[in-house]
Amino acid sequence: MTKIVVALGGNALGKSPAEQLKLVKNTAASLAGLIAAGNKVVITHGNGPQVGVINLGLDFAAEHDKTPLFPFPECGAMSQGYIGYHLQQSLKNEFCKRKLNKKIVSVITQTEVNANDQAFDNPTKPVGNFYSREESKKIENEKKFVFVEDAGRGYRRVVPSPLPKKIIEQDSINDLIDTDNLVIASGGGGVPVVKTEHGYQGVAAVIDKDMSAALLAANIEAEQLIILTAVDNVSLDYGKTTELPINRLTVKEAKQYISENQFSPGSMLPKIEACLEFVSGKKGRTALITSLGHLDSAIAGKIGTLICE
Numbered sequence: 001m002t003k004i005v006v007a008l009g010g011n012a013l014g015k016s017p018a019e020q021l022k023l024v025k026n027t028a029a030s031l032a033g034l035i036a037a038g039n040k041v042v043i044t045h046g047n048g049p050q051v052g053v054i055n056l057g058l059d060f061a062a063e064h065d066k067t068p069l070f071p072f073p074e075c076g077a078m079s080q081g082y083i084g085y086h087l088q089q090s091l092k093n094e095f096c097k098r099k100l101n102k103k104i105v106s107v108i109t110q111t112e113v114n115a116n117d118q119a120f121d122n123p124t125k126p127v128g129n130f131y132s133r134e135e136s137k138k139i140e141n142e143k144k145f146v147f148v149e150d151a152g153r154g155y156r157r158v159v160p161s162p163l164p165k166k167i168i169e170q171d172s173i174n175d176l177i178d179t180d181n182l183v184i185a186s187g188g189g190g191v192p193v194v195k196t197e198h199g200y201q202g203v204a205a206v207i208d209k210d211m212s213a214a215l216l217a218a219n220i221e222a223e224q225l226i227i228l229t230a231v232d233n234v235s236l237d238y239g240k241t242t243e244l245p246i247n248r249l250t251v252k253e254a255k256q257y258i259s260e261n262q263f264s265p266g267s268m269l270p271k272i273e274a275c276l277e278f279v280s281g282k283k284g285r286t287a288l289i290t291s292l293g294h295l296d297s298a299i300a301g302k303i304g305t306l307i308c309e
């Protein structure tokens, strides 16, 4: 039995509810296979596109209708419910098909961040839709959002992405795992909250789910962290004619490639950093990065990038 945290990328989950449900259904089959093989799996997921779109839609409704303004942390919580619902339904259907009796539960998760995290002065986390440069300039002027180019895919709004410090619901997550629930937790990295004299309060930011997944995996003493995204492998010279997929990466090699700017900030870089955080100095741990649709082949060692000490 291997304890595995599987993180599903928010961007890899498509651009609409229909697309997302189809992708989640497909991945649910592989996840059920992992569980049926006797592994203890905990699931987490991103929310960049989803939280951005929820926020955009609700802002529009507040501007054009009587809808009250929904703060950003509330949008993050909604994104956990939306993606958790698709995961729970798809996994339940898959378990029924396989006659597997397994309880599944999504935990709305808050993650404590440092109120003085420098990330609040330097937004880096891409959220919402992709725009052309012209479209992004127009929205930048109208809404005072900050936009950056995202890994060759277009321009996107960026928001602060503070480091996750503590998973507030960790004890409940542990109890649920111990009582044989398939747990979906820390969605979107967890809703970021800061500790104040009045207790915890939500903040307008999006935690990198890869960093939160590494924290969750360490907390539950997982042996493997699997990050599912839109590419089969991590590559060198990504997007160039010289692109070279990597099968295995040591911590030392990964650090070298980071220093050569091989991994784009806001997309592949945080995944590599999260994997390093999880495996560095820990001989028994591995991290695997591959695509949402090819988990089975990656587990079989046919594709994917395996990262270890």
Ligand SMILES: Nc1ncnc2c1ncn2[C@@H]1O[C@H](COP(=O)(O)OP(=O)(O)O)[C@@H](O)[C@H]1O
Binding pocket: 008, 009, 010, 011, 012, 013, 046, 048, 151, 228, 229, 230, 231, 233, 234, 235, 236, 237, 238, 262, 263, 264, 266, 267, 268, 269
């Ligand atoms: N060196 C690289 N190798 C592979 N993909 C890369 C690399 N650098 C940037 N990318 C991009 O990073 C994307 C994954 O990041 P992102 O879309 O933010 O992930 P997520 O699916 O977790 O939301 C890939 O789909 C690819 O477009």
Ligand SMILES: NC(=O)OP(=O)(O)O
Binding pocket: 008, 009, 010, 011, 045, 046, 047, 048, 049, 188, 189, 206, 207, 208, 209, 210
């Ligand atoms: N919260 C987060 O990291 O989302 P993505 O996986 O969509 O980037």
